[in-house]
Amino acid sequence: xxxxPILEVAALHKRFATAGGExxxxxxxxxxxxxxxxxxxxxxxxxxxxxxxxxxxxFETASEGRITMDGAxxxxxxxxxxMVFQDYGLFPWLSVRENIAFGPAARGIGRVKRGEIAxxxxxxxxxxxxxxxxxxxxxxxxKQRVAIARxxxxxxxxxxxxxxFGALDAMTREHLQSELLSLWxxxxxxxxxxxxxxxxxxxxxxxxxVMSPGPGRITAEIAVDLARPRxxxxxxxxxxxxxxxxxxxxxxxxx
Amino acid sequence: xxxxxxxxxxxxxxxxxLGLLAFWWAATRNxxxxxxxxxxQVASELLDLAGITHSGDAFNGVLWANLLASASxxxxxxxxxxxxxxxxxxxxxxIGLVRRLLDSTLQLLRPVPVTAWQPLFLILFGLGSQSAMxxxxxxxxxxxxxxxxLGVRSVEPRLLEAAAMLGVSRPAMFPKVVLPSAMPGxxxxxxxxxxxxxxxxxxxxxxGIRTGLGAMIMDAREESRTDVVIGGMIAIGLAGFVCDIAxxxxxxxxxxxxxxxxxxx
Ligand SMILES: Nc1ncnc2c1ncn2[C@@H]1O[C@H](COP(=O)(O)OP(=O)(O)OP(=O)(O)O)[C@@H](O)[C@H]1O
Ligand SMILES: [Mg+2]
Numbered sequence: 384x385x386x387x388p389i390l391e392v393a394a395l396h397k398r399f400a401t402a403g404g405e406x407x408x409x410x411x412x413x414x415x416x417x418x419x420x421x422x423x424x425x426x427x428x429x430x431x432x433x434x435x436x437x438x439x440x441x442f443e444t445a446s447e448g449r450i451t452m453d454g455a456x457x458x459x460x461x462x463x464x465x466m467v468f469q470d471y472g473l474f475p476w477l478s479v480r481e482n483i484a485f486g487p488a489a490r491g492i493g494r495v496k497r498g499e500i501a502x503x504x505x506x507x508x509x510x511x512x513x514x515x516x517x518x519x520x521x522x523x524x525x526k527q528r529v530a531i532a533r534x535x536x537x538x539x540x541x542x543x544x545x546x547x548f549g550a551l552d553a554m555t556r557e558h559l560q561s562e563l564l565s566l567w568x569x570x571x572x573x574x575x576x577x578x579x580x581x582x583x584x585x586x587x588x589x590x591x592x593v594m595s596p597g598p599g600r601i602t603a604e605i606a607v608d609l610a611r612p613r614x615x616x617x618x619x620x621x622x623x624x625x626x627x628x629x630x631x632x633x634x635x636x637x638x
Numbered sequence: 639x640x641x642x643x644x645x646x647x648x649x650x651x652x653x654x655x656l657g658l659l660a661f662w663w664a665a666t667r668n669x670x671x672x673x674x675x676x677x678x679q680v681a682s683e684l685l686d687l688a689g690i691t692h693s694g695d696a697f698n699g700v701l702w703a704n705l706l707a708s709a710s711x712x713x714x715x716x717x718x719x720x721x722x723x724x725x726x727x728x729x730x731x732x733i734g735l736v737r738r739l740l741d742s743t744l745q746l747l748r749p750v751p752v753t754a755w756q757p758l759f760l761i762l763f764g765l766g767s768q769s770a771m772x773x774x775x776x777x778x779x780x781x782x783x784x785x786x787x788l789g790v791r792s793v794e795p796r797l798l799e800a801a802a803m804l805g806v807s808r809p810a811m812f813p814k815v816v817l818p819s820a821m822p823g824x825x826x827x828x829x830x831x832x833x834x835x836x837x838x839x840x841x842x843x844x845x846g847i848r849t850g851l852g853a854m855i856m857d858a859r860e861e862s863r864t865d866v867v868i869g870g871m872i873a874i875g876l877a878g879f880v881c882d883i884a885x886x887x888x889x890x891x892x893x894x895x896x897x898x899x900x901x902x903x
Contacts, residue, residue: 440803441802441803442799442802442803459802460799460802460803461803461805462803462804462805464803465803465804466799466800466803468796468799468800470796472796472797472799472800473800474797474800474801474815474818474819475819475895475896476818476819476821476895476896477895478895485801485804486804486805489801489804489805489806489807489810489814490805517894517895518895519895519896519897533804534803534804537804537805
């Protein structure tokens, strides 16, 4: 019954060579995710959250350590690990429809089939009216919906999100949080979500992984056992908020 | 659609030309036989050059043949330049080895103005159409080349990451990501190049050639026909202007996706 973890990160170290010497961005990071899990990474600026996510995404290589996805070592970017960037990374010369069909096209799926895929995901994110619009004609929230649809249309099993809602206004952010949750609940996706916001982490995560800088490392893990949908005003939510806040303060390393 | 409204260009764009025209008129008002002809004299000479009126002098109706000669050299030179500059720019932008191989040579040749090349071209290719055409090609080469290189070099790394993550292989990266994101730069280069071609063609036609607007202006100068000189200048300006409008219309169509091009100019 115990299924294989979708992702295993073990003894991961990352050092950057810079003009001012070597920067130790990650020290001995380990993380195991079960399929369908929603993990939030939280921590002070510079603690290596993006670096960790980018290594899992295959955009950076680790200095030491091992990463496997479904048992296979990660050697570079790939469709099974879909990245959602804070700055969207949509192709400006492609319409919403073409952006979503881009991945399937890159993998050689035929025109008719990928048209159907695109339609389905456009409907899912509620952008049917904007299917032929270009990215510069969309709001930030719409762009991020397209970015999410784009990786889902490409059959990503693990979604890596680096502060995906950080640039959005509070209202749009709340909408997207609940859309992401219902999508996740109905799909069996696994998600790693980087955030600065404690409330966002508690609202979304099955498990919160707390990181600290200097060098970047994992300093605590908190299982969030609150029933969904979560009430951000409830007493247990607030208790957890205090707990995470204390952990961040204790290990935060001011500067 | 989301572009900031800039209003219709028509009315406001006409202000400065009308002002210049008024100044010209006022400055020559009391000197119908001065060194500089009056605007109305130039206007009637333009009609005569175009063959709409028939003065019967040597310049009557010669505009169209000369315009055609210049335009064909402009387009031929531009085409040669684009055919060389685009692939070369793409390669220099994309392939480090080609860049290292050619960059210093190109930077060394770049400051040499086309006017300095002209005597050499006349010696190499003789008096005639070919030299003027090649001079045009040289003139638009650098705008096209440099903007193409810039377009390729300024591809956002984020888009390369996004494409890699979505399954684009390394060799497919160029057609799928690099080329489309370089399009606005390439387009700017072509537009600047064509504009410059109209500047260079006149230089190219000023010696050793019988036809073309530049030759027409030189002939008129010999005969002290300042009205024809100015009429020819206006014709060149208009020809370049019409070309630019056409190129911009094509750009708006092809680059609809780009807020800098697709929206209002
Ligand atoms: N390409 C790089 N070259 C050199 N140093 C880097 C590079 N990328 C990250 N670093 C360093 O690694 C450390 C971790 O950076 P990272 O961006 O992963 O932090 P973060 O937790 O995502 O911060 P933030 O919350 O501000 O996004 C920082 O000290 C940073 O300066
Ligand atoms: Mg970061």
